[in-house]
Structure formats: structure tokens, C-alpha cells
Amino acid sequence: MSVNSDEVIVIADDRERSSGVIERLRTLGARVLVRRLEVGDYVVSEDFAIERKSVNDFVSSIIDRRLFEQAMTLLKSFSRAILIVEGDVERVLMWRGVTIRHILGALSSLLLMGVSIVFTRNIEETAYLIYNIAKKLQVKEKKRVRVSPTKIKMAKGGKTLRDAQVNLVASIPGISYELAERILEHFGSPRKFFSAHPSELRKVKGLGEKRVKNIIRVLDTSYLEAKKRANANITNYIGDDSNINSQ
Numbered sequence: 001m002s003v004n005s006d007e008v009i010v011i012a013d014d015r016e017r018s019s020g021v022i023e024r025l026r027t028l029g030a031r032v033l034v035r036r037l038e039v040g041d042y043v044v045s046e047d048f049a050i051e052r053k054s055v056n057d058f059v060s061s062i063i064d065r066r067l068f069e070q071a072m073t074l075l076k077s078f079s080r081a082i083l084i085v086e087g088d089v090e091r092v093l094m095w096r097g098v099t100i101r102h103i104l105g106a107l108s109s110l111l112l113m114g115v116s117i118v119f120t121r122n123i124e125e126t127a128y129l130i131y132n133i134a135k136k137l138q139v140k141e142k143k144r145v146r147v148s149p150t151k152i153k154m155a156k157g158g159k160t161l162r163d164a165q166v167n168l169v170a171s172i173p174g175i176s177y178e179l180a181e182r183i184l185e186h187f188g189s190p191r192k193f194f195s196a197h198p199s200e201l202r203k204v205k206g207l208g209e210k211r212v213k214n215i216i217r218v219l220d221t222s223y224l225e226a227k228k229r230a231n232a233n234i235t236n237y238i239g240d241d242s243n244i245n246s247q
Helices: 014-019 021-028 055-063 066-077 089-096 100-113 123-140 161-170 177-187 190-194 209-220 223-238
Strands: 009-013 031-035 042-045 048-054 080-086 116-120
Touching (some): 009 014, 009 021, 014 021, 014 031, 021 031, 021 123, 042 123, 048 055, 048 066, 048 123, 055 066, 055 080, 055 089, 055 100, 066 080, 066 100, 089 100, 100 116, 116 123, 161 177, 161 190, 177 190
Parallel strands (some): 009 031, 048 080, 080 116
Antiparallel strands (some): 009 042, 042 048
16 A cells, blocks of 8 residues: 555544544544454554454453454454553443453453553543554554455455455465465466465565465364364463453
8 A cells, every 4th residue: 555654544444433533543644444354443554453442342352252262363363463442440340240350360361362452541542542553653664554355354246356366365374465466476376376385385485484384284284173272272361360251
């Protein structure tokens, strides 16, 4: 995506329209592109996503363990992720039947997974935080703002054959939209890529040993084994502190 050197762009999930954050981001000077995102609520660079939750939703997602599944999905799609928890924590704890130990247990699990957590009091603070993160990444660090088709829900009628091919290749964790295009240009088709020998994969710029091993692991691991590992990983991160029931 071509942008002015000082322009700040934020890609926002369309389900955030009613939050008020998008309007405040625009007031701060950001250009907000509203899309249906499959992962995260806001994307501020190709490798950085932000999940926003109200305190009430945060507590609910701890209770049903949805929080940890979302965190793992974020980290599979982006190398850096932040969870913004918005609102008055103490007020919610008074009537939700959860203790501060449950909150701290969940936070410790998220931190160990690699997700940073920031608390804000209202949508104004949330918008200001998102804007400043985006500005530092895009203006100072010159990061690009681009989201792989795998992270944007596209209407069936609007998806071209090219989109489907890039989407298929970029669905592998660690392969960005840009790298997926490079892979397809090298191999000519998704089928040739998926059937390529590891030595051929290494010829593509950006496909180092780590990514090649990951591709082979994704293609060769049985689904049942992958499902078993995923469930085990979530359980290991959560522990007993977050094992609570709704009251």
C-alpha cells in the first residue's frame, strides 16, 4: 500500500463501527480503512495487530476460554500483538463474580504467550494509544500497512482467482501477503508450491530454513495430531488460575 511519509493508516474491523474508536482515530488524523477482519480488531502494520475488549467482554472471554484461543490465533497471524482492555476493572469485578486473582492469572498466561496487555479507561484513551502505535511504526520505523487476504473476510462474489491463490499460500503461518506473491511468481501455481521439494523452496527469497520447516510441518502433520497439540498448548498456558465458571 503506497502512503505519504507522514500519513497514519489503521485498518479496522467493521464490527468496531459502533465502538466510537474509529471516529476518534479519524479526529486524531488517521486514515481508517474499515474491513471485515478475520483476526484482530485493528491492524497498524503488516506484522502488528490489536485486539480491543471492554472489561466485561474480557471477563466473559476468560470464563469461556475464548480469550486464549483468540490470543493464539493472533500470534499465528501476526508477530506482534496487543490486547487493549477498556473500562473500569474494579466496577466489573463487583458484579461478575470473579476475583482479581482470576484476572491476574489470565494476564500472566497472555504475557507468557507473547501478548502485551494495556488497560485504558475509555474510547478516547484507546484511540490515542492505537494512533500513537501506528504513527511510531509507520512514520518512524517505516512499516508497511498491509493485511493478507487470509486475515480479511472477502465476499465470495468479489474474490478473484488470483486472490484465492494468494489467500491459499498466505494461510500458512509466517507467510505474508508479499511473500505469498513471491512464492507464486516463482512456482507458477499453488499446486507446484505445495508439492515442491524443500531444496526448491529455499530458492525463494524470504523462505529461510525456519519457514521451510514450518511449511513442511503444516503440510505433513495429520489434522488429528495438530488438533491434539493445539488443545494441549492452550491448556498449558491457561493453568488453573483461569479455570472459573460464570456466576
